[in-house]
Amino acid sequence: MRKQTVTAEDVAKRAGVSRAVVSRALSSNGSISPSTKEKVLRAAQELGYQVNFLAQGLNRQRSHLIGVIVARIGDPFRSSLLEGLLHEIQRRGYQALVTEITGEQDLTPTLRRFTQFRVSGVIVTSGKPPAALVNECVSQQIPVVGINRQPDIPLVDFVCSDNDSGARQAAEQLFHSGCRRFGWLNNTGSTWAGMMRGEAFYQALHQLGVDTQRHLSGITASEEGYEGGFQAAHTWEGELPAGIFCANAQLACGFLDGMRQRGKFAPQDFHLIGFDNTPQSRQFSYQLTTLHQDVAEIARRALTRLLERAKNPLQPSRIEWVKVELIHRQTSPRIG
Helix, strand or coil: CCCCCCCHHHHHHHHCCCHHHHHHHHHCCCCCCHHHHHHHHHHHHHHCCCCCHHHHHHHHCCCCEEEEEECCCCCHHHHHHHHHHHHHHHHCCCEEEEEECCCHHHHHHHHHHHHHCCCCEEEECCCCCCHHHHHHHHHCCCCEEEECCCCCCCCCEEEEECHHHHHHHHHHHHHHCCCCCEEEEEECCCCHHHHHHHHHHHHHHHHCCCCHHHHEEEEEECCCHHHHHHHHHHHCCCCCCCEEEECCHHHHHHHHHHHHHCCCCCCCCCEEEEEECCHHHHCCCCCCEEEEECHHHHHHHHHHHHHHHHHCCCCCCCEEEECEEEECCCCCCCCC
8 A cells, every 4th residue: 555645734733733834844934933843843753744845846936956067077176165065055954956067068958957946046166167057047037156257247146265365375485485487387278267366376476576577487288187287297398487386286286297207396396386275185195285275165155145145136246255275285385
């Protein structure tokens, strides 16, 4: 015999309250006394009742789901960011609907999925998911928050690591370590965050009195991540700069290994600083000096901004900058 589904009405009868009180107790929305809430929760547990959040979404026009858009999920920093977001989403009483975007072809099915499940909002993580998807979500009145993306879309909030501060910290560390010739390493098709770090690095060196036209070399890796850094080390021609700043930690780790094959080591032959502080950068074989991004704080602020925008969709766009910290390790030791 098929087990009969327990309904919220059954819980109301067991607890001796109205259906509306059950709804308030189980959703944590509205005013309800602690004793009444405890009575409803006890009745629900005794009956084995489970809240159907998708059904609630049909009634409220929005579900307890939050869409999370990621790109290149295999990247160590992006996977740690996703982990932080999932933890924060669940802590706030929601569930995540994660979608990896690889190109424009994913635009239509992703948007269809989000609208079908009536997501309460969408978080677009670092990387390069199509901006058209963000615009479509906004047009469908779905709240959106972008992480480490260019803040140029109306009615969308952004949470970004303080790339400018990080680049200045890197420039000052290299300069005060005695470096006078510098290098900047990024990859083709860089993210907005990567390009911002490069521009801020140039400006910081200039403010330190460095003639950037003569003493700053830039190289663009043909690939992203570790492979790009490794190839860049083998294609770098001419005198090696004394201090090198990389757009991210994966590029830096690849560059270190490539230079080792060429008989060059940090910090004896050059100083190197990355960005992200991924688990790999902490490994003994790398011990990379790098900028740490506070993933937990980024996730907390992103969820806060998303839920606030859901309450007031037409409020002006806001951007929040999250502090970064220079972590000193082997490739550019602490000064003094």
